[in-house]
Amino acid sequence: MLGEFDFIRRFLSHFPKARVPVGPGDDCAVLAPSRGPLCVTTDCVVEDVHFTRASFSPADIGHKALAVNLSDVASMGATPRWFLCSLALPQGFPLAHLSGLARGMSALAREHHIDLVGGNFTSARELSVTITATGELTRPPLTRAGARPGDWLYVSGTLGDARLGLAHLRAGVTRGASVRRQRRPQPRVALGQLAARFASAALDVSDGLAQDLGHLCTASQVRATVELARLPMSAVVRRALGAEGALAGGEDYELLLAVPSRRGKAFEQACARGGHAVTRVGEVSRGSGWVILDEAGRVVRRPGGFDHFGSASGVD
Amino acid sequence: MLGEFDFIRRFLSHFPKARVPVGPGDDCAVLAPSRGPLCVTTDCVVEDVHFTRASFSPADIGHKALAVNLSDVASMGATPRWFLCSLALPQGFPLAHLSGLARGMSALAREHHIDLVGGNFTSARELSVTITATGELTRPPLTRAGARPGDWLYVSGTLGDARLGLAHLRAGVTRGASVRRQRRPQPRVALGQLAARFASAALDVSDGLAQDLGHLCTASQVRATVELARLPMSAVVRRALGAEGALAGGEDYELLLAVPSRRGKAFEQACARGGHAVTRVGEVSRGSGWVILDEAGRVVRRPGGFDHFGSASGVD
Structure with missing residues (x-):
């Protein structure tokens, strides 16, 4: 019987080591100083609300959970930097599915050069993935409030x-x-x-x-x-x-x-x-x-x- | 019938306005530059795993969800700064309970001077609260790895x-x-x-x-x-x-x-x-x-x- 720490190890094994002073495994991650201001967002995908396990592979779920957060970072004009992943897993969630989920998430993370720096596992009745993503701004952020007549x-x-x-x-x-x-x-x-x-x-x-x-x-x-x-x-x-x-x-x-x-x-x-x-x-x-x-x-x-x-x- | 945006407005009304360049309501929050490195953690409390609605008031749940994250920030020796809150709410979750949850969370947030800068609402079968909290470091972080013989x-x-x-x-x-x-x-x-x-x-x-x-x-x-x-x-x-x-x-x-x-x-x-x-x-x-x-x-x-x-x- 696998415990929480086995799950964490298995999940993390699919991600490259984060280039930060303190990465996953401590009480907090410590981020390297960023050149520009940080923007930060959180979004969650929930089984039977945002996906079904019948229609989405574990890799699809991992991809989508990160993608919806990266989309928020993109809309600010920011460069993705770090993210955290909080996973709620039903009893008996197969380890192979956890690996699939991690692989789908990791492939998208590598594509956009965003590092996993921490996270959390908990049990729950339904599968959900909550991600918090950060991006670095080198220009003023693109907010919703900046549109002007004539644009x-x-x-x-x-x-x-x-x-x-x-x-x-x-x-x-x-x-x-x-x-x-x-x-x-x-x-x-x-x-x-x-x-x-x-x-x-x-x-x-x-x-x-x-x-x-x-x-x-x-x-x-x-x-x-x-x-x-x-x-x-x-x-x-x-x-x-x-x-x-x-x-x-x-x-x-x-x-x-x-x-x-x-x-x-x-x-x-x-x-x-x-x-x-x-x-x-x-x-x-x-x-x-x-x-x-x-x-x-x-x-x-x-x-x-x-x-x-x-x-x-x-x-x- | 209240929509997602009414829920968000109601929830936010219990928190003071965050002192950041971009606060809740945009695709991302934008954080003010911090003097020292940031540490960041995420933790989740789930109904019937970490609390029951029979034994915990909504304010208890809101308090506990933030407290377990602040405890991680505390253990690094950091000063709490900003947090995000992702809420998964069952169908028909009473608005009064949402306010209670926000009040319990807000009271603890004020005590520790940590600002709510963003979040997310989704529906789900069970109530869960996922928080990501950040703290600012003015000294090297207290990790788990620093203990030395003789301590x-x-x-x-x-x-x-x-x-x-x-x-x-x-x-x-x-x-x-x-x-x-x-x-x-x-x-x-x-x-x-x-x-x-x-x-x-x-x-x-x-x-x-x-x-x-x-x-x-x-x-x-x-x-x-x-x-x-x-x-x-x-x-x-x-x-x-x-x-x-x-x-x-x-x-x-x-x-x-x-x-x-x-x-x-x-x-x-x-x-x-x-x-x-x-x-x-x-x-x-x-x-x-x-x-x-x-x-x-x-x-x-x-x-x-x-x-x-x-x-x-x-x-x-």
């Missing part, structure tokens, strides 16, 4: 794929690009760092663009106008969900960026050089709330209405 | 009370000092900071002194000898559990400290002036493992034997 709005990648992937998994379809977006979201870390040179505000699109636009407008005290025809969607999402599905989204982990219009072209060129797909979807103006316009410039959606596309019950 | 070993406060309190709660006894130690552990933050001026090593006694002595010896590659007659116990623990119960302990959240013998008297005097109860319980020597001696100097307990007092099945 252009950009979205990275494509929207709606993770939502479609979830629908596929629920229907028993376990392969394809959308399923992969649901299981293995890719945090836009390099884009976030690039955007820190251009953008006035950023956040990651985790709740669906419609809701996250609302967060941006509230925090920045501005109004956002998005053109429906510009929303970046994969062909399969366009066919399966349409613009409504892409807007409501959820778990896209793309970045929503506000960039001063005079910097827009330079930002687009830098993105093209770096291989980052970004799409200009709208603009920021004085006011509050947001609207979505169709190709004729008519309002097709306003805040407050998740009930049905076009039947806006807005509180705008 | 004296000290324990703060008294041992075994939390274990007795747990037994009381299970028996339906809901009042008394032991129950309070179980519900409301007091992290030894001020003592940890004082000890940073004297000690060579420290850890908090969370798994019981016997087990935590083992951690110290392994990390420091030394041998520890503890005198049974010196173990600090309250009268009620001595009567109810005896030395065996106090040794096996669990959730004491006292500090185990190794202090160079030449600094021992000065340390004791500083503790007396500061109102910190510490008891010299033994000493460190060359070798490995630990032993407990009775009043006649006979070995009564060695590592590996949790089976029965005196029948050591050690792997020493």
Whole structure:
């Protein structure tokens, strides 16, 4: 029978040794001094809420738990540095699954050069993984509050794929690009760092663009106008969900960026050089709330209405 | 029906505004530069593992979740600075209980001047609270690895009370000092900071002194000898559990400290002036493992034997 310390050893064996004064195994980790201010976030994935063990491999779970945190670090324009991992494991959780979870997490950690410095194991009825991640800032952080009238709005990648992937998994379809977006979201870390040179505000699109636009407008005290025809969607999402599905989204982990219009072209060129797909979807103006316009410039959606596309019950 | 954002607002309303460049509400918090290196820890309390909702008030749960993390910060000799709180809440968790939990956490946070800078809410089948706490170091950290032959070993406060309190709660006894130690552990933050001026090593006694002595010896590659007659116990623990119960302990959240013998008297005097109860319980020597001696100097307990007092099945 394996005890807590065997589990810890097994888990840690999948990660490189952290380059810090005191790493895992003591009461606290001690971090090396950072050159710039640190940003820090915590996020949790829970069995049967954010994943099921039937549809996600242990490596998928480990990947996703870290990815959702790295996405928050990315949206500040920060460089990932250190993270801690608190694992709640059901009785009898197989050691092989623990290794799989660690491998999925470790592969993503190596890709983004973020070091595991500590953590915690506890038993629980359901599997959950809570990660706290830190990033280092070499420029002022990209907050939600920095958008200004006249800024252009950009979205990275494509929207709606993770939502479609979830629908596929629920229907028993376990392969394809959308399923992969649901299981293995890719945090836009390099884009976030690039955007820190251009953008006035950023956040990651985790709740669906419609809701996250609302967060941006509230925090920045501005109004956002998005053109429906510009929303970046994969062909399969366009066919399966349409613009409504892409807007409501959820778990896209793309970045929503506000960039001063005079910097827009330079930002687009830098993105093209770096291989980052970004799409200009709208603009920021004085006011509050947001609207979505169709190709004729008519309002097709306003805040407050998740009930049905076009039947806006807005509180705008 | 209240949404996630109402819960967040309600929870945050119980905490003072954090003095940081970016506080709760953005994708990450941004921390103010710290003067010294940061230490960081994460720990989790889970319903029916670390508490029951029948025996703990929401405020008890909030207190305990933060206390176990502050205890880790204390054991490094650090000054608490910032923390994040990730809450997993069952469906229908009452808003009044959320406020109670926040109040218990906030009261302890104010006492130790640690600011809530961020967090996360998720639904789950069982209630759990995962906290990540940071502390600032103005002296080298007190690790588990610093004990040296010749050091004296000290324990703060008294041992075994939390274990007795747990037994009381299970028996339906809901009042008394032991129950309070179980519900409301007091992290030894001020003592940890004082000890940073004297000690060579420290850890908090969370798994019981016997087990935590083992951690110290392994990390420091030394041998520890503890005198049974010196173990600090309250009268009620001595009567109810005896030395065996106090040794096996669990959730004491006292500090185990190794202090160079030449600094021992000065340390004791500083503790007396500061109102910190510490008891010299033994000493460190060359070798490995630990032993407990009775009043006649006979070995009564060695590592590996949790089976029965005196029948050591050690792997020493």
